[in-house]
Amino acid sequence: MGRAYCQVGVATFTLNAVNIGTFPLGEADRIVVLFSRERGLHRAVAKGARKPGSKMAGKSEPLTINRYLLAQGKSLDIVTQCETLESFPMLRRDLERLTYALYFAELSQVFGQELSEDAANYFEKLSLAIGFMADGEKAPALQCLEFELLVLGMLGLSPELTFCVGCRETAVDRNIAAFNYELGGVVCQNCLKRLRKGENEHGQVPMVAEVQAREGRLVSVFLTPMVWRQLILAKTASQASADLQNLGEAEDFASSSGGFTREDGQAATRLAQALRLMLGYIEYKSGRRMRSLEVLSTL
Ligand SMILES: [Zn+2]
Structure with missing residues (x-):
């Protein structure tokens, strides 16, 4: 949506999503587990995200809220663009608060399928909860x-x-x-x-x-x-x-x-x-x- 990315035969779509987990894939790639406003739980590949200096590295950190442009893949979609909306730097300076926020991400993974039925609502709640944890009030x-x-x-x-x-x-x-x-x-x-x-x-x-x-x-x-x-x-x-x-x-x-x-x-x-x-x-x-x-x- 809104972005001019076009490659013949490849469908692309946008997701606003909280990164709720990552797994290594192959030598240099990462699978990112997302909870998106549009589709709820969604997995995608961030190519080269584990290469030193990759601009995807920081953006694919858990608890970061990004706007993703994804290209539909055969089994997993591929991240083609990623714009960070919120990275909650305060959260990363307090291990206790970071731990609780990572638990929110874990809950989102475990119950992600069921929560996807009300994806937009849960996406808002999760984003607010992480932000609130980061504020430390x-x-x-x-x-x-x-x-x-x-x-x-x-x-x-x-x-x-x-x-x-x-x-x-x-x-x-x-x-x-x-x-x-x-x-x-x-x-x-x-x-x-x-x-x-x-x-x-x-x-x-x-x-x-x-x-x-x-x-x-x-x-x-x-x-x-x-x-x-x-x-x-x-x-x-x-x-x-x-x-x-x-x-x-x-x-x-x-x-x-x-x-x-x-x-x-x-x-x-x-x-x-x-x-x-x-x-x-x-x-x-x-x-x-x-x-x-x-x-x-x-x-
Ligand atoms: Zn009783």
């Missing part, structure tokens, strides 16, 4: 939790936090017991006992027991009222951002409705627990081990 872990919840919402996997997924009783501080990955929500004390029995005896709740046996993982994880509240706050903020089309406004909303500040040590612990819980849920639902955040434990 908000605790990165909290922003990460909100982004996870936004992605889960778009996938139709939003965790149920208002009532028990076992008996439908309203969730309150005194009856909350756990979060169940298979059922995707909170479970009360009674239901947890029932589920655990089923999980152990492979009888009462066969589906959960089967999954647990197959995956070798816990399906229900304990949930404290404080972590539950943290999840509700983050989910509310992520829904607000989905409605407002603007993560900045959502942040204002979250802080006005009692969001935690970075200085609050207890809040940091709750946040870490909530993040771990949602990471487990995402890994469970995707059947994939998410790797990006592992770096954080070494910082």
Whole structure:
């Protein structure tokens, strides 16, 4: 679109896309994994991108937003032109924030196919989230939790936090017991006992027991009222951002409705627990081990 690139017999097209990953190809080329506004998840070859001094090298870095001109190839399309729209230099000076942003890219790869159904919307959300992470105005872990919840919402996997997924009783501080990955929500004390029995005896709740046996993982994880509240706050903020089309406004909303500040040590612990819980849920639902955040434990 708009560019005069013409070679007889070769169809070209433009994509505005976030680079969400790269793989080496052959001696000097790179496969770039893109999430584009126009087509969602898309792979293409960046020829010569691994040659020293190649002008494609910097442009094909993950988390860069580019406007690509692609030539349709037999199996993979070829990048013929690439104009960088955003490279987020601030992000690359803060390893913690960079790690979270790379996790956003990993999420985009893992769920890219499903998210492509709403490509333009997700492209906006992802671009905003990376930019917001780069700006550094908000605790990165909290922003990460909100982004996870936004992605889960778009996938139709939003965790149920208002009532028990076992008996439908309203969730309150005194009856909350756990979060169940298979059922995707909170479970009360009674239901947890029932589920655990089923999980152990492979009888009462066969589906959960089967999954647990197959995956070798816990399906229900304990949930404290404080972590539950943290999840509700983050989910509310992520829904607000989905409605407002603007993560900045959502942040204002979250802080006005009692969001935690970075200085609050207890809040940091709750946040870490909530993040771990949602990471487990995402890994469970995707059947994939998410790797990006592992770096954080070494910082
Ligand atoms: Zn229940």
